[in-house]
Amino acid sequence: MATREEIADILAGFTLFGDLQTPQLLSVAGVFEEVFFPEGERILRQGLTGSGFYVILEGAANVIVDGTQRSTLNRGDFFGEVSILLGEPPTADVVATGPLRCIVIAGPAVEAFLEAHPKVMFRMLQAQARRLRNANRWRS
């Protein structure tokens, strides 16, 4: 269990929210909601619409495409934004590898959230650029 203050403290240590001041972090902690998944539970489901944007507070999750594990997400990592930005269902399952705590915001709320927090949007872009670069390196 975590209070808004405790979640804000955790978020302050994550790159994605690294540019926010305390009142903004508290606001973010109030806009997002804490959720828990036991080991083996699916957080994102390949092909199912309407999913949210998640940030991992504690624990890890595997990214699984058509039954094959592609990568692992850890504390501070985020997921779900690609399908929300593109308006398409997720192309992977994300499955908890153990007890997993996340914060989540609904898909339809993401655009307004990013517009209200341009620094978070910039950090998200950086992370996406890094993922794209690494994917290109891997291919070449």
Next chain:
Amino acid sequence: MSSDPRPFPPGEYPAIVIGSGPGGLQASYGLRRHGIAHAVLSADPSPGGMFRRWPFFQRLLSWTKPYAPEERTSREYQRFDWNSLIADEPELRSLQAGLMDGTSYFPSRPEMEANLAAFADRAGIAIRYGCTWQRTRREEGTGGTTFVLETTDGEYRTRALVLAVGVAQPWSPQKTPGIEHARHYADTREASSYAGKRVFIIGKQNSGFELASGLAPWASQIVLSSPSPAKLSVQTRSLVGVRARYVQPFEDNFLGLGVSLLDASTDGIVHAGDAYRVDLKRTDNGMPMSVEADEVIAATGFTCPLQDLPDLGVTTVGRSMLPAVTPMWESVSVPGIFFAGTITQAAHGLRKHGIPANSGAVHGHRYNGLILTRHIAETRFGVETPRPAVPEGDVLGYLLREATCAPELWHQKAYLARVVSVSPREGIRDEGILPLVHALDAMDRDLIAMTVEADGQGSIYPVVYIKKDGRTEEHALPGHPMRDFATAEHRGAAAAAIGSLLPSYARGG
């Protein structure tokens, strides 16, 4: 020999329900329906749970329409009645509608309490009142875990514990300096005692806006503050956010008339002469500001009173301390402990498009309670419940009728589903109403699950899930302006979806 007339003296029971609010009553009714002997214990002196006290201003947020397009005792009528508990017997159905005085279609608190008391009385739900659960132990034996409950009346033992203790324990942020100067919502005084006072309310959720609405005739100034902007249900097009009943303070704020809504964090509350000064930091620019007030009220929410269960290993989530549960509302970390009533909101389902289930309210959790007790009866007591065969030619019409009329699907959108299983050995079976996530993840057979869903933009439409060979496909059907999902267009779209499991529909059957 005891002269205590109350039922359920201390001892061992196959199952124990704690709580006599709507969740406890529905759970007891459900267990009895499946023949499961159980005790019901309650710390209260009478049924009703939180509705014995709240809402503070004595008017519910959930409505019941005494006059609706459906017969009052029909299953379909439940869509228009958010407050009655569910029963097989016609004389126990839709009790709320008969207990309203016509001044509002939102029952008053006493009308709701009377509805729950009438259900307990007419259904003959036996409850041991005045029995407070204090501590819990677990004993491991050859047959599994036994839970030992220490209560004010003595020790109770059971292997199936159903907790329906609500989410109504007042909570305020203890780390905020000076928070002791703030009364919690739960301790708000009678409204007239705020006459002429400047009232500062911490929190911009429904309880804060309920107070702002109710104190408006008395307070000279009302400020509501919290770090995040308030959401309105009419904006989220769901029950998320401040409900339409409490929108008036928004209008007053926009007109600059006596109500101010602030987005700010509370740094502290200090004495300032005969009043208080609330020190804040604005969310938008981080700048400090202060507001003077004669009264500070913390409308900062409630937690789930799980007592010592976290020490026993029950994992909790979030500020409300809700238990982490399976889709069937069983603790993920301590099997054998189940949750009923408003705590069932802890099983969040898919939350598609950000729309949660309505399990926090009676019109959602009453169905969860019946599913839960069937699940307990089957998995813990070996009770077999009917799974009627469905003729293949009837499947399509049945599912579309459910999408159009089933109260479970309408009140628990994208959360509860009508599930029909398909197997070579057992044929086509009606599995009943089940949590969608349970059907998709825990049932190891091919199936069709029908839900009603909303996209958060205002559309409501049925969705057919096909699970075949372990893979799930989602087929959203069209919406309809009058919410009639049994049209030719829907028949065509649904037939195309279920054709992969039932080939006769793919051939145009």
